[in-house]
Amino acid sequence: MPFRHVAIIGLGLLGGSIGLAVQQHLPGVRTSGFDLDPATRARARERGLAALVPETAAEAVAGADLVIFCVPVGAMSAAAASVAGALAPDALVSDVGSSKQTVVRELTQALPGIDVIPAHPVAGTEHSGPDAGFAALFRKRWCIITPPAEASIAKLDSLSRFWEAIGATVEIMTPEHHDLVLAVTSHLPHLIAYTIVGTASDLEEVTRSEVIKYSAGGFRDFTRIAASDPTMWRDVFLSNRDAVLEMLQRFTEDLTELQKAIRKGDGEMLFDQFTRTRAIRRSIIAEGQDDARPDFGRGDHQSDG
Ligand SMILES: NC(=O)C1=CN([C@@H]2O[C@H](COP(=O)(O)OP(=O)(O)OC[C@H]3O[C@@H](n4cnc5c(N)ncnc54)[C@H](O)[C@@H]3O)[C@@H](O)[C@H]2O)C=CC1
């Protein structure tokens, strides 16, 4: 393993999972971590999310050759500023943020002279905080690395090997392309889930208890997504604004087409559309890209296995 000491800033779902995964898969690598919230630091020590959880970010990054920011994308700048003077000059800085263009810009600006190579493990749950992390989170999941044009090939290779060692499969993309792809595959679906759950709970003629009682498959799946962390998702939408607005525009147009078909009684149009989307689901399953997590979509327990 090219890294001897990994420091994790932010010890919630992502940071905690990285800490546990490194300790499980790379026992020779030192781990340290810091979180702004004292209660999270205390819980991180109890759960052993990192071997060392000191009281300051500067102490956590001292001597680390890989520093990973695992904070909401709107907090990346402040988190980077909090370690600016304390990083080893040859440390590699990375992150796990769900959007990449603003993050790469903000980390690079906050840390002049330091190598920054952002990443996004496309792996998560609707849970957050220091109790949510588990070592197997990244197993068989994609990790998209978005190196700036000037990134060192050797450091990019080291970061790829790190993610592979904790179970992920690495893909390289530009930050621009990443933000477009994730806008449609992740950000828009979350926005739709937040909307539909809000719409259902605002109805006057249908009571909230009826919504809960009769929430068969479809609605229930949306409520899982809509339970995701409000701070994290507020930041994702504000940071990936342009790509999300572009995808939302296309989605709105397609929704209007379906609305027209229903009004006109155009069953053929509806049937063709649903046949096309069923084929997409089937190809996801055939490629083994359905979710490997044992509790996906069903319970709210996590495992450390
Ligand atoms: N939740 C998910 O499923 C996924 C999240 N991500 C990304 O990972 C990042 C972290 O998300 P989660 O772990 O889910 O969030 P989380 O809410 O579980 O953890 C974030 C932690 O960062 C801490 N924090 C905030 N500002 C800080 C600062 N300046 N210094 C130190 N700690 C600070 C918070 O106290 C919190 O404990 C986000 O950027 C998110 O977009 C990426 C993939 C999946």
Ligand SMILES: O=C(O)C(=O)Cc1ccc(O)cc1
């Ligand atoms: O829980 C789910 O279904 C997710 O979609 C998790 C997730 C959330 C944010 C990401 O950037 C990547 C994965």
